[in-house]
Amino acid sequence: MTSELDFRLDDFDPADTASQLAESSLWAGDLTVLAEHHTTPEGAHSYLVAHDRAMTWDVPGEPQLVAIKITRDLRERTFTFETANHAGLAFAQNWLIERGCPPERIAQAGRDSINPADDLTLWIEKQIRESGSRYKVLDSRTSDFAPCETWTLTRDSNATQAPIRVFLEEANHDAHTYTMREGAFADEAAARHWLEDRGSPLPQPPDYRGEAAARLTRAALTRSAGASAIPKAGLDTGNVPSAGTAQRPNPRRPR
Known part of the structure; x- marks a missing residue:
């Protein structure tokens, strides 16, 4: 099933301004996870596709899915945060696969989709x-x-x-x-x-x-x-x- 969003960033700080802005631009309450893969509960990488409900009230026609890649430096306790908006789930999954996510791990979609x-x-x-x-x-x-x-x-x-x-x-x-x-x-x-x-x-x-x-x-x-x-x-x-x-x-x- 779709799950509650968890970026798993407790006790981590953004590694750069771009990551800080990207992470702060998304409100967890507006996001519903459709597909996700985490290397471990607090591993180096997380890959997610989420539906952003806030986009339904934005400019008509804009893509409402967001692909998210999070990379954590476990030694420095910092993270980088990358996002891309897509209209279709398969295109969002492709973006994540191109950035290192195993295809079979991100192909799973929520069973209430x-x-x-x-x-x-x-x-x-x-x-x-x-x-x-x-x-x-x-x-x-x-x-x-x-x-x-x-x-x-x-x-x-x-x-x-x-x-x-x-x-x-x-x-x-x-x-x-x-x-x-x-x-x-x-x-x-x-x-x-x-x-x-x-x-x-x-x-x-x-x-x-x-x-x-x-x-x-x-x-x-x-x-x-x-x-x-x-x-x-x-x-x-x-x-x-x-x-x-x-x-x-x-x-x-x-x-």
Whole structure:
């Protein structure tokens, strides 16, 4: 389950001004931990992803998840504190993995979070988590109202065709599940036009048609092996759909 936030900084002082400002900018009462890893109860490193409820009252559309890395100097009793805001959980997890967090340790999400609806969602999120610096985030938007969704606009450095990728999360509130879909565009202008217009299905990446079945098979094997720890229910392993229009609460936003 999601847990009470504990930075584990009792008797530690900030190592620098940047760490002091970063730590003081977050109020524990506004944060709900979604995923976390600590090396030991008072180890050298802590990695957390939390939902910042204060952001729901900030500028509309701003990312509401914060990734936090804490490094403690156990001899000097000081700490460094780094943060980054993200719209999607997988992108926040990727940020932490790039900074030394074991992927399998931060992949566990709180069991009262809304659940991935299908294997393709699991596969796409795993791909993001383990992508390194592959995706450069260009923009994102989080909507708390209809349509209640989250999207992240990126540039895929591995793509030779349609390198602009949109990762769109939509939820089925009644089923307590959400889907993640990836869309591919030739340029940023085309992607932004689709996001504003929604007059056609989200265009699939060029390799999806030939690899959809293989992707679903790999995702199912990953799930059965326990490598993807994000909880889910009611999996649908049927045809790979384009993004739908279901309205939902944000999948990782406590209500």
